[in-house]
Amino acid sequence: MPEKTSVLIVDDDEMMCKTLADVLTKKGYDCLSVESGLKAIEKLRQKPFDVVLMDIKMPVMDGVATYKELKKIRPETKVIMMTAFSLEELIKEALEEGAYAVVKKPLDIDKIVSMIERSSKDGALIMVVDDDPQTCKTMKDILEKKGFPTATAASGEEAIQIAKQRPQDILFIDMKLPALNGLETYLAIKKINPKVIAIMMTAHRYEFQDLLQIAIKDGAYACLYKPFDMQEVLKLVEEIEKIKKG
Numbered sequence: 001m002p003e004k005t006s007v008l009i010v011d012d013d014e015m016m017c018k019t020l021a022d023v024l025t026k027k028g029y030d031c032l033s034v035e036s037g038l039k040a041i042e043k044l045r046q047k048p049f050d051v052v053l054m055d056i057k058m059p060v061m062d063g064v065a066t067y068k069e070l071k072k073i074r075p076e077t078k079v080i081m082m083t084a085f086s087l088e089e090l091i092k093e094a095l096e097e098g099a100y101a102v103v104k105k106p107l108d109i110d111k112i113v114s115m116i117e118r119s120s121k122d123g124a125l126i127m128v129v130d131d132d133p134q135t136c137k138t139m140k141d142i143l144e145k146k147g148f149p150t151a152t153a154a155s156g157e158e159a160i161q162i163a164k165q166r167p168q169d170i171l172f173i174d175m176k177l178p179a180l181n182g183l184e185t186y187l188a189i190k191k192i193n194p195k196v197i198a199i200m201m202t203a204h205r206y207e208f209q210d211l212l213q214i215a216i217k218d219g220a221y222a223c224l225y226k227p228f229d230m231q232e233v234l235k236l237v238e239e240i241e242k243i244k245k246g
Helices: 016-028 035-046 063-073 088-097 110-119 133-145 156-165 182-192 209-217 230-244
Strands: 006-011 032-033 051-055 080-081 101-103 126-129 150-153 170-176 197-202 223-227
Touching: 006 016, 006 035, 006 063, 006 170, 016 032, 016 110, 035 063, 035 197, 051 063, 051 110, 063 080, 080 088, 080 110, 088 101, 101 110, 101 197, 110 133, 126 133, 126 156, 133 150, 133 230, 150 156, 170 182, 170 230, 182 197, 182 209, 197 230, 209 223, 209 230, 223 230
Parallel strands: 006 032, 006 051, 051 080, 080 101, 126 150, 126 170, 170 197, 197 223
Antiparallel strands: none
16 A cells, blocks of 8 residues: 655644644545644654645744745655735745745645645646736646646746746746747746746747747747647646656
């Protein structure tokens, strides 16, 4: 019988801890919960956990400060941060420090389970680069529902900045962006992270044909023509995950 994935839940809301632990235990995980960052550090010193689900806003020691300490003890442990608040600076810091994902409360249990599964198997980190907010939102919602932590950027410059802070595994890049186009954005990010895999997107098949060919020659994995079916996106991501895992 395969060993159960071990999960440590860290949240100062005792009812939240109990409810989440009960649900995840029923789904087959080996769960333990604690109500503070200090207790989480103590537990990680005693034994390793595959995944930590940790609230960002906690008294005495917040989730990000706790995560920094956990990294020193168990750097291999994947940490998924949880928050009910718009704590943009702490969220940004958590991701820059290497947290696997940040999820908003109230929690979607199916999404949490998918993220636990993918994080424990080194699942892909994804970035969608598109100046259309609806495209970014739709792709992010569907990808994260399937357990893929997904960042979004509205421009090439923003995407490059995110890539410098936290390397992504897979990029979905629209060809028509303000200032830097999709090809320029891809090539700039590839210099930062040569292992990144890019999928180019466009609604202008003929206008960007030459640039798309250059992108493919420079290592882009595929091109999606808008409007596309999100099943195509998920299929490509799953193909790339298999390739990256050998």
